Amino acid sequence: MGVKTFVLVQWDRVFAWVAVALGLLVLLIGWLGVSRSAFVFEQLPYVVSGGVGGLFLLGVGAMMWLSADLRDEWRKLDALEVALLATQQAELPDEPVAPPLGSAAPAPRGARRTSRSS
Amino acid sequence: MTAVQVTAARPVRRAAGSTGRESRAVPASSSVPWLPSDALRLLVCNVLGLLLVVGAWLGVGSTAQVTAQFGWLSLVVIGFLISSVGSGAWVLTGRRTVGLRLAELLESTPLTEQLLHPAVDTHEPPPAAVVAEDARTASDLLSAVPGTARYHRAGCALVRGKSVEHTDVPGHETSGRRPCELCRPDEGAAA
Structure with missing residues (x-):
């Protein structure tokens, strides 16, 4: 599987990893910004953009990763349901049930009915 | 049997509502455990949260007074909470929908009932002809998966689809x- 195919198939997990990586990067930038200033009024913008922004991106990444897992489970349930229905269909009797005792013998295959019951 | 027939026979899935009290129908063709309204709620919450965070960041950066900046910080917290609630509701709704569908699948499988209640025998006694047939089957066609510790009737669900060997009762006991305990081949043989 090539990289392009992997990205197309696992786009949600790729998005999650990108969001997590960006979140960590933003957190790092925010920490660097805060550490280079001695004034609170200069640090607070970094706290908002770097700290909360980084946490926001980490949250989005985690949410996308969990969504990908749930989507996988949903696909597995799809396959399970199809297999279950196929099994149930295969277990149905494909031969005609034998008539009860005392009834007329079944007509041979291909024979035409000559009388009609009222 | 074709895949089209199987797909057409699929029941409508029921997904948990956003409040957990009502249920909504998920289309059978849906490939995800969410409704469009769930996606819309996620989008609105995250966009609103992001806008609040960005707006608060601009507000914090526009003033040098710490007291005014802390006012903007409350807006940041609100935005982050809105985004978190939206994402959490998205994941929880998906988990609940997957769980409900799994429960429906398990309920629709007769094997589940047999496995959960193997000792409860609520069936009526079979006709004499069936008992005789079972006795013949139990004595002639008992199956066992090689390497396992139990032998079964030929139609037992626990050996269905598996590679088995057929031997009579003395052979298995040897x-x-x-x-x-599920199909009870010894009782059939006793009858």
Whole structure:
């Protein structure tokens, strides 16, 4: 599987990893910004953009990763349901049930009915 | 049987509502455990949260007074909470929908009932002809998966689809196997 195919198939997990990586990067930038200033009024913008922004991106990444897992489970349930229905269909009797005792013998295959019951 | 027939026979899935009190129908063709309204709620919450965070960041950066900046910080917290609630509701709704569908699948499987309640026998006694047939089957066609400790009737769900070997009761007992508690081949043989 090539990289392009992997990205197309696992786009949600790729998005999650990108969001997590960006979140960590933003957190790092925010920490660097805060550490280079001695004034609170200069640090607070970094706290908002770097700290909360980084946490926001980490949250989005985690949410996308969990969504990908749930989507996988949903696909597995799809396959399970199809297999279950196929099994149930295969277990149905494909031969005609034998008539009860005392009834007329079944007509041979291909024979035409000559009388009609009222 | 074709895949089209199987797909057409699929029941409508029921997904948990956003409040957990009502249920909504998920289309059978849906490939995800969410409704469009769930996606819309996620989008609105995250966009609103992001806008609040960005707006608060601009507000914090526009003033040098710490007291005014802390006012903007409350807006940041609100935005982050809105985004978190939206994402959490998205994941929880998906988990609940997957769980409900799994429960429906398990309920629709007769094997589940047999496995959960193997000792409860609520069936009526079979006709004499069936008992005789079972006795013949139990004495002639008892199956066992090689390497396992139980032998079963030929139609037992626990050996269905598996590679089995057929032996009579003495042969199985010589191999150290005991009768299956689900299909009870020993009772059929006794009858």
